[in-house]
Amino acid sequence: MDLILEGIKKAFWLLVSFDPEVAGITFLSLKVSGTATLISLFIGISVGASVALTRFPGRRIVVSLINTGMALPPVVVGLFVTISLWRNGPLGFMGILYTPLAMIFAQAVIATPIVTGITLAAVQQLPAKLRLQILALGATRLQMLWILIKEAKLSLLAAVMAGFGGVISEVGASIMVGGNIKGYSRVLTTATVMETGRGNFDVAIALSIILLLLAYLINLVLTQVQQRERPR
């Protein structure tokens, strides 16, 4: 119990003193996970909506793959991204292993199936005849897609929350592809793991609280937007 209280005190102190190392870690966490979420939204919404709106042979297999991807273990993603970015790997020429860019890449791989899967379900849930109605209003295919995405916006905000929540809290991939380098690729989760390993539980608890607070604040903002949009 003392340990937890000590951790909370430490967290409070680290926050109010605006500790430069903690601030840097927090900022990097936000930057990496935020960018990865944005990339996943771009890819996930496009792919999810396209799969939801088209019929093609093997569609069920694709949908199953997307759904399976929603539960991708971060360590598995970390392993394959590391192999890909390794000096002799297919993407080794990029030379980005152990950089924040590699972490963004890995986190985007984790978040994309989550966003894709939720988008797919959200667009599929819209009334089937809505597409006909939009086309009958004179919309192009692209206009139809945009209107459908707007109609599914409440569910898509859930996709943002799930995607961001998935990557801000993952540690396996970030540690494997980022290397947890101090002042360079250390984020809140990897720092927490390291401090716990060192037996610095108070710092680890402090970092965890900051992580939770961060996740809560971002979800609070998104929830506000989502609930404001909810049909009255």
Added chain:
Amino acid sequence: MNTSLPVYEARNLKVIRGGSLILNIPSLVVSEAEILVLIGPNGAGKSTLLQTLSALVKPSRGDILFRGQRIGTDIPLLEYRRRLAMVLQEPLLFDTTVYNNVASGLKIRGMKKNEIAPIVARALDRFRIAHLRDRSARTLSGGEARRASIARAFATNPEVLLMDEPFSALDPIMRETLLEDLEHVLRETRITTIFVTHDRMEALRLATRLGVMNTGEIFQTGSCDEVMNHPVNEFVASLVGVETILQGKVIRNNSTTSIISVSGKEIEAMGDAGLGEAVVLCVRPENVILSGIALASPTSVMNTFPGRVEKITPIGHYRKVQLHCGFPLTAYVANSSSSDLSLKEGTEVLASFGAKAIHVIKKGSAVDP
């Protein structure tokens, strides 16, 4: 816009889905300013026909010409769709305000805000929903949502309006007021309209031409009077409200009438069916007159039969009286007349109907699209 050409001309139109022929229209012509109402039961192919005409469903075979131009080749698909408007069975409003919903077709066409505002205001006024302009579409009642969806269609000033059972699932009062408004706007704007319904009364209110569909085919088109009183087959007859459909055989021919034997009874009807020919007799219930046996007086109407009341069903101001006169016969009787005749199940009455009130269908009559 060439208004001398028909708005639509469909030739040998077929839609095949999963190996089944679900739409088969050898020929259909829709003229300028016409309100063609298609009636038919569920699964008759009415919605498929509308979706095919609006180029939302690709026909498996055949052509559709829009003002003489082949859709998708002579006239680009998008340009064609922007010249029509479609109202589906569900309002399918977007998750935004009523104003934005009504404006959506105009925004899609890339119109500017200042151009859109007066058009939307007019459409909202026309369908009496101006007071709802800032309301979220999700908070509208069924009737209000229908009004918004129809206003959205009219806002784009379409050359053709395709309506797929827009009033289904509305309560009778709501339906009546909305129907009245739509009727008024359609007569005022003279927009060519194809309206699909399974409600006969709705069809008769709106139609300048009536069509009856079933199993993907149009069985008959014509004026309301023609289809109601001269159905081409038993299916059309039953759909347009002919309650008494009797199978018979011509046993004698007079100068202008034929005597037809139905279950051993002789019925006189106008027509030119040949001697011995099997026919179907259609008698509309409103053409059957009932009188009390005791009060019976000689009548010039030839077809008078004693019968027993089998069942009475109240239908608003009327009662539907099902009789057995040696053959089944149905009459509509005003509530007041029913009381005067003390009608109840088992009452003996005289049922009369004129020879001119009978429509004779020769067995195996050709389908006339």
